[in-house]
């Protein structure tokens with residue numbers, strides 16, 4: 025009998041738990057430890073943040089589902105890792121603290137045979153002074169509660185515009201090393217369309233602010249893509265969309281401080297500037313959760329498990345951008361020291377960024393951190409689950425399932441406006457996610473046919489179809505496993 | 510504001526009939542890219 029503990033019930037934790045439970049017999053225990061009550065389909069927060077979808081539509085409670093499916097669930101947060109146990113406990117364990125109910129505040133040693141760390145990112149708002157969701161006129165759409173507040177804030181500004189007051193809207197990244205530009209890109213396009221629907225577009229100045237060097241970098245160093253019968257750079261595509269929609273942009277901007285209605289930033293020229301606004305949605309930087317790890321004698325071994333995020337089978341040797349290789353990226357998400365620990369999704373430490381690192385003239389790093397979107401999060405979680413299942417069934421370690429982001433495709437269906445006949449979406453696929461310059465030297469590291477972009481109403485339908493399909497899958501309804509990650 | 514998308518292009522982007530076929534085409538194409546498999550990049554383990 026094996027006990028598999030999964031930390032986190034986001035996209036990757038939930039995918040891992042559901043596949044493990046489906047494929048392993050009931051003698052094996054599958055336990056999820058996560059502080060959240062509800063599962064949320066984060067990509068649809070964009071629509072919550074423009075008031076077009078109620079947050080209840082993107083979430084459901086985890087406890088009843090896990091009970092029904094035979095998945096153990098502890099509503100608790102992991103605090104520290106003991107991969108060798110300790111003086112009193114022979115088995116490896118994670119120290120967790122309950123966050124709700126009768127046991128709230130109680131701590132428990134959750135022992136395991138296999139551990140999946142799927143705790144995603146910490147939304148590190150503190151890294152930018154004054155960047156607090158709902159304060160200083162800045163908002164976030166990273167969680168459904170944040171997105172609800174964002175809509176309240178946006179609606180207030182829309183009402184002011186209706187009453188004749190002009191407004192400035194600022195959307196993008198709220199830190200020099202933020203990631204998730206794709207989500208901010210979706211949000212700015214949705215907000216811009218909402219302003220038109222409310223007949224206040226001419227009252228608003230809409231500005232994109234980002235740590236990207238070029239438009240369309242998306243933390244992936246940009247893309248060369250097929251667009252209709254043409255081959256286009258993602259920078260050109262985004263520029264076309266922004267110009268067409270009268271969206272201004274500020275690039276190479278490391279936002280470092282927020283005051284009520286003012287964003288202060290440094291640009292790559294080393295200049296310190298500011299931008300005023302009436303409504304802002306700025307993505308914070310993402311960081312690890314600051315977990316500590318100890319050996320059985322309680323010596324600190326944090327560096328064996330964490331480099332901010334969790335250490336896995338990547339090549340972390342520091343090297344210049346020109347020497348980066350697709351082979352640096354992990355394939356099995358296994359910790360090299362403790363082979364029964366894995367970290368799929370956003371929880372693993374990337375070997376380096378994907379975008380070229382850049383410094384301002386005064387030495388500040390200003391460039392996007394590497395994104396890990398929902399699809400790779402799901403795919404890496406499933407392959408980790410499959411390797412654990414094989415290892416349990418074969419009675420010895422099996423790492424047959426591999427999935428490097430350098431040999432994996434991803435689709436980003438960026439909503440560009442909501443509405444069954446008036447909506448729009450920018451559908452972008454990329455293969456591979458991390459460019460492979462050896463395989464595709466002439467097309468900026470990516471396969472052209474599989475890296476393409478499309479704009480139009482079909483993109484909106486696709487995003488809506490994915491919303492329903494993934495919530496169906498997450499609810500583990502009949503034949504859920506037929507829907508790919 | 511610079512009009513970068515022509516009226517004809519916009520018509521094609523927003524016409525439900527054209528977009529219905531685009532939807533089917535995109536769904537298949539995305540399936541091929543995403544569910545088309547993944548693997549490692551290193552030859553030796």
Ligand SMILES: Cc1cc2nc3c(=O)[nH]c(=O)nc-3n(C[C@H](O)[C@H](O)[C@H](O)COP(=O)(O)OP(=O)(O)OC[C@H]3O[C@@H](n4cnc5c(N)ncnc54)[C@H](O)[C@@H]3O)c2cc1C
Nearest residue numbers: 032033034035036066067102143144207369370396397398
């Ligand atoms: C607004 C927005 C829009 C997006 N849109 C898209 C999109 O259109 N397409 C796409 O592919 N991707 C999109 N993404 C990215 C996608 O949401 C992420 O890639 C995905 O959520 C990552 O999954 P994860 O499981 O690694 O992390 P998360 O989903 O963040 O899950 C982490 C889990 O760990 C739990 N946790 C945290 N701390 C602890 C702890 N101490 N102990 C135990 N558990 C803990 C959390 O409660 C959570 O359940 C979007 C992201 C945002 C913010």
